[in-house]
Amino acid sequence: TTADPTTATAAPTTSTTAAPTTTVFKSLCAQPTFRILNGQRVTDDCPYSGVSNITTANGTISACNAVFTVTNVSGTVKPVFVTAKICLEIIKQMKEYNITYDIQIGVQRYPIVSPIFTLSDGPKGTGFIEFNLYYIKLLDYLGKCQKSACPYNKSTMDGLVDFTNCKALSWGSSDADTLEQNGLYEAPIALSQSNCSSIQDMGDTADAMCFRTVSGRNLICSADSGGPVYCSATSNKEWILIGVMSLHMTCDDTPEVKVLPYPG
Incomplete structure (x- = not known):
């Protein structure tokens, strides 16, 4: 009796090539981001009344910041979005190239156009x-919690606000080397006795207040302009609007920030 022949088939071998690795270099000419640095992601913007985002490209790119509050405009007290002057200049310049901007607050986004x-x-x-008063009803519903910010008034709030317990807010990434944007960020800051001499004077900042990060780490980049700064009320911990961040032409090089005071 002859046994049935068996055929042993060797398993095919596969040559495995290691996947190429990519080294990410930090360019010496990296474009600065426009976002707050070394901060924490804000998961709930409700405590920060009025915090607003100036965007373009259908709300996908953040360009500046603002804050919704009430102030005196040409002798009339009215609800407005307060920002840094440089942000208005950007909006006007880009209009010449048919690039429009929106302002976002809460669940609403409005085109910054006339009328x-x-x-x-x-x-x-x-x-x-x-806001043109004809359209003011658009502000009736901003979402579950957003409303006009409570601004600092020295005559009624002197001694009632803790200037060592403050927050700077701005939209986007905390990375100084990319333009990736991840939402609203905050960083603890405190009023500084320094005059922010490390920051280049960029125009109307003679009356600006100087703040410094609590951590001592660098804070912002060149277009965090208009980001609101709030300090805590000593009685109820309410976040009181102090002002908005001014223009900075450099990035990631100082823990200080000039704050344009609320124009009440």
């Missing part, structure tokens, strides 16, 4: 994005 809005310069380096 809905009027742009005007405010005092001490600030700028106003004013």
Whole structure:
């Protein structure tokens, strides 16, 4: 009896080539991001009344910041978005190239165009994005919690606000080397006795206040302009609007920031 032959088939072998590795270099000429640095992601913007985002490209790119509050504009007290003057200049310049901007607050996004809005310069380096009163009803519903910010008034709040417990807010990434944007960030800051001499004077900042990060780490990049700064009320911990961040031409090089005071 002859046994049935068996055929042993060797398993095919596969040559495995290691996947190429990619080294990510930090360019010496990296474009600065426009976002707050070394901060924490804000998961709930409700405590920060009025915090707003100036965007383009259908809300996908953040360009500047603003804050919704009430202030005196040309002798009339009215609800406005307060920002840094440089942000208005950017909006006006880009309009010449048919690039429009929106302002986002809460669940709403509005195009910054006439006749809905009027742009005007405010005092001490600030700028106003004013709602035409005909469209003011658009502000009736901003979402579950957003509302007009409570601004600092020295005559009624002197001694009632803790200037060592403050927050700077801005939209986007905390990475100084990319333009990736991840939402709203905050960083703890405190009023500094310094005059922010490390920061280049960029115009109407003679009356600016100087703040410094609590951590001592660098804070912002060149276009975090208009980001609101709040300090805590000593009685109820309410975040009180102090002002907005001014223009900085450099990036990731100082823990200090000039803050344009609320133009009340």
